[in-house]
Each structure stands twice: as C-alpha cells, then as structure tokens.
Amino acid sequence: MSEPVPRAPDTLLYLDGVSVSFDGFKALDKLSLYVDKGEMRAIIGPNGAGKTTMMDVVTGRTRPDEGMVVFGDGIDLTRMDEASIANLGIGRKFQKPTVFESQTVHDNLELALKAPRRVFPTLFWRLTPRERALIEGTLVTIGLAAQRDRLAGALSHGQKQWLEIGMLLMQEPDLLLVDEPVAGMTDAETERTVELLRHIAATRSVVVVEHDMEFVRALGVRVTVMHEGKVLSEGSLEAVQNDPRVIEVYLGR
Numbered sequence: 001m002s003e004p005v006p007r008a009p010d011t012l013l014y015l016d017g018v019s020v021s022f023d024g025f026k027a028l029d030k031l032s033l034y035v036d037k038g039e040m041r042a043i044i045g046p047n048g049a050g051k052t053t054m055m056d057v058v059t060g061r062t063r064p065d066e067g068m069v070v071f072g073d074g075i076d077l078t079r080m081d082e083a084s085i086a087n088l089g090i091g092r093k094f095q096k097p098t099v100f101e102s103q104t105v106h107d108n109l110e111l112a113l114k115a116p117r118r119v120f121p122t123l124f125w126r127l128t129p130r131e132r133a134l135i136e137g138t139l140v141t142i143g144l145a146a147q148r149d150r151l152a153g154a155l156s157h158g159q160k161q162w163l164e165i166g167m168l169l170m171q172e173p174d175l176l177l178v179d180e181p182v183a184g185m186t187d188a189e190t191e192r193t194v195e196l197l198r199h200i201a202a203t204r205s206v207v208v209v210e211h212d213m214e215f216v217r218a219l220g221v222r223v224t225v226m227h228e229g230k231v232l233s234e235g236s237l238e239a240v241q242n243d244p245r246v247i248e249v250y251l252g253r
Helices: 051-058 082-088 105-111 119-123 129-141 157-169 187-201 213-219 237-241 244-251
Strands: 011-022 025-036 040-044 066-071 090-093 175-179 205-209 222-227 230-235
Touching: 011 051, 011 205, 025 051, 025 066, 025 205, 025 230, 040 051, 040 187, 040 213, 051 066, 051 175, 051 205, 082 090, 090 157, 105 129, 105 157, 129 157, 129 187, 157 175, 157 187, 187 205, 187 213, 213 237, 222 237, 222 244, 230 237, 230 244, 237 244
Parallel strands: 040 205, 040 222, 090 175, 175 205
Antiparallel strands: 011 025, 011 066, 222 230
C-alpha cells in the first residue's frame, strides 16, 4: 500500500492511491498527487501515461476502482456526477476548442454564465450589473474585448482557445483543468497564452497538461511527470528533465 500524500491546509485537490483499469489495462496505478490553492501545476508524460484519465476522474467522467479524490474542505468527488462537480467549482478545457461559432464572442460568454435555463425564467432573464461586469472583465482578461461583436467562428485557432477559457471563467471555478492549450498555436499566441494562464492563476488553481516543453518552461511552475498511471517525478522543469528516470521513459535522451 502506498503512503498517503501529506495534505496541507492549503491543499485544494488531493488524490491518493487512485487506480483505474480498462479491460485489464491499468490507466492509473495508485496515483497520488495534490494541488494547492492558488497553484499552477504542469503535468507532462508520454502518451498513455494516464494524464487524461486523471482529469476524467477529477471531473467525474470516470469512476476510480479505488482511492481518494478530495476537493476543497473534504468534498469526496468520487461520489458526485459531472454536473455537480462542475457546479462545485471545477472547470475543464479540452484540447479542441468547443465554442458556439454562430454566436458572437460576447454572446458565447453570456451563454456560459451560471444562470437559470428553465423556460419560464429564461423568458424574463436579463443580465445583472454583476454579470455584465464579469463579462466585460473576462473579455479584457482573454484579450478579446475588441472582438466582442465578432462571430466566434471567424476567430483564429488561438482566439477560440482563449474564448473557451473565458467561457470557463464565467463559471467562476476554483480549479481549472486545461488540456494542451497551445497545440496548433503560433509563437505569438503561445506567448499570450502563457500570460493569460499566469493571470488566471493569480486568483485560482490551474492544472495544465501539455507536451510542449518550451511552453512549460515559460510557465515556470512546478512540474509533475506521469508514467504508467503514477507520478514518476516532480519538481522544476529543469529538475525533472535531469531525472534519469524521466530521461529514460519520456525525454528519450
């Protein structure tokens, strides 16, 4: 039995001894890790390391066979469904952006608001001053204030990624899980995404799963290396890149 990960009072997300198997394949093997409040963490590892399964477990898409997944002040995520976990304050951005392309940038953010969507309330629903301020602030944060009236389908790939991040911010999550945010981006868009994620991490926790080592280096955060469903190494990017185990299984040097 693996030793539990020490849990500090400022821990926001805590996984201990989490295992998941699919048809005999162990996607997660007693995985243990934690993310602190206000921390941005990068998670790297080869394909099949269990990174996506880990996010699936945290967001309720996959039930673990065993182990603990605790959020905030002792909330057991393994007993909750996806919608309940999202409402709890955990947002997830998948690799491919999913925005409403026939709607404007502003309308995409408005649609993403936490608001009643039953038929009767919707007929009479109007933005409150607080909601308007949240939209305006988010437009500035994601760098799309000048594009507010532009159709989302006309945005560049990078801008669509930022818009989707903005849509998640409308839910005011405490934890944001972001999967390969700079895949397919230009160098300039990648630099802007570094700035965006750093800005977001000033007020909430962010977990970034990424393959682009230069992007991870630019983030300048603690790195967790996963391999075969468990944590192989943790530390600065420089430290894990010089770990012989990481070199052997991932970096290929």
